[in-house]
Amino acid sequence: MSDPVWIPEVLRAEGLTVREWPGWRDRGHGDFGNIWGVVAHHTGNNPPSNNPGYIANHPILGLASQLHLSREGVYTVLGAGVAWHAGEGGYPGIPTNNANQVTIGIEAENNGTEGWSPDQYWSYYAGVAAILRHLGQPAGHVIGHKEWAGAAQGKWDPGSMDMNGFRADVARQITHGGDTGMTRDEMKALVYECLEVYVGPIGSDVKDIREQLCGAGSRDSGEYAGWPQLGKNTSGSDRTAVDALGAILDQLPGAQA
Ligand SMILES: [Zn+2]
Numbered sequence: 001m002s003d004p005v006w007i008p009e010v011l012r013a014e015g016l017t018v019r020e021w022p023g024w025r026d027r028g029h030g031d032f033g034n035i036w037g038v039v040a041h042h043t044g045n046n047p048p049s050n051n052p053g054y055i056a057n058h059p060i061l062g063l064a065s066q067l068h069l070s071r072e073g074v075y076t077v078l079g080a081g082v083a084w085h086a087g088e089g090g091y092p093g094i095p096t097n098n099a100n101q102v103t104i105g106i107e108a109e110n111n112g113t114e115g116w117s118p119d120q121y122w123s124y125y126a127g128v129a130a131i132l133r134h135l136g137q138p139a140g141h142v143i144g145h146k147e148w149a150g151a152a153q154g155k156w157d158p159g160s161m162d163m164n165g166f167r168a169d170v171a172r173q174i175t176h177g178g179d180t181g182m183t184r185d186e187m188k189a190l191v192y193e194c195l196e197v198y199v200g201p202i203g204s205d206v207k208d209i210r211e212q213l214c215g216a217g218s219r220d221s222g223e224y225a226g227w228p229q230l231g232k233n234t235s236g237s238d239r240t241a242v243d244a245l246g247a248i249l250d251q252l253p254g255a256q257a
Contacts, residue, residue, distance in 0.1 A: 003032050003080040004104060006134060007066065011075055014130035014177060015187075016123055019076040021056050028063050028081015029100075036094055036102040037141025038128050039086050039148060040166070041065065042158040045111035052076040055107050058084075065105035073123030089149035093141075099148055104131060112159025125166055129173035139171035213241045 005025055008018045021027075043050035052068040056078035063079040070076070085105030088097045095102065108124055110116065116124070128142045135141070144163045149155040211218050215225035215238060226238025233243045 003028070004035065004066070004131075005080045007080070007104075007131065008077050010130045010134045011127055014126050015185075016127055016130070017074045019052075019074060021052055021076050021078045024056070024077045024079050026081075027056060027079035028066075028083060030082050032082060032101070034102060035104065035135055036099075037104075037135065037137050037143070038131055039099060039103045039105050039143055039145055040124070040128070040158050040161070040163075041085060041105060041107045041145045042110040042112045043068075043107050044157075050109050052078060065107040067104065067106045067127070069106055069108040069120065069124060069127065071109050071117060071120050073117075073119035075123065075127060086145065087149050087155075088152040089155075090152070091143055091148050094148070097152075108158060110158065112157055115160055125169040126173050126177055128166075129170045129177055132170065133174045139167045139174060142167060142170055215240055 008020060011018045043055070048054040055064045055068055058064040061084040063081065063083040065083050065085040066077065066079050068076040068078060082100055083105050084100055085107070086099035086103060089099060090096045091099070106124070106127065108120065110120070129139070132139065132141055142163075144161065144166075145155045145157045147163060207220070215227050217223065217225040224240055226233070226240050226243065228238050230239035230241070230244040231247065233239045233247070239247065
């Protein structure tokens with residue numbers, strides 16, 4: 001195993017949008033050996049520390065994560081070598097205080113309390129799934145920085161993210177996400193097409209029924225227009241089908257409620 005120069009190709013194959021920061025192939029603190037998995041972070045909300053260029057060339061840390069993920073769900077590849085993102089900590093399967101040597105760091109632009117937009121969250125777990133699938137590792141090989149360094153450094157990122165739920169989404173994506181041969185936009189279009197096919201005629205039928213019961217013009221106006229051929233009800237407006245049925249019942253001996 002060597003440096004993960006395959007990241008852009010693997011992410012794009014998952015349907016993700018990827019930008020490449022100039023010089024990324026040669027940026028990092030030395031080469032990778034075996035890669036265990038991924039550590040997930042959030043950037044915090046203080047410019048410039050939430051920008052890709054700052055994470056690529058951090059004034060103290062140098063390359064501070066291999067990937068940046070924008071709020072819109074766009075990845076930027078910042079470096080292919082080892083990055084200084086994890087710091088001290090521990091987790092089963094990872095050398096103590098040495099996660100940087102065996103993990104890819106993702107810094108997602110987020111303040112940790114704002115929540116995760118659907119686009120950013122989908123891109124987050126789909127990107128992690130693509131990386132782990134390529135590495136031949138299961139969903140258990142992504143951890144939050146808070147799970148690595150919580151005790152050692154008091155880290156809480158990524159905030160507002162349930163890591164077990166995240167891993168479940170990653171697991172599903174590892175199994176099913178890569179075999180559709182479709183981008184996310186193509187999947188969206190397919191879903192909308194299905195909704196149109198299945199919901200469209202039903203919606204139209206419901207409107208037809210409303211018009212039959214409540215009168216011409218009720219279909220789209222939402223008003224109970226009634227039918228002139230059914231006569232007038234006591235308020236002087238055209239009877240609906242139910243008004244007319246009631247009027248008929250009134251005329252039948254012994255049928256009154
Ligand atoms: Zn972090």
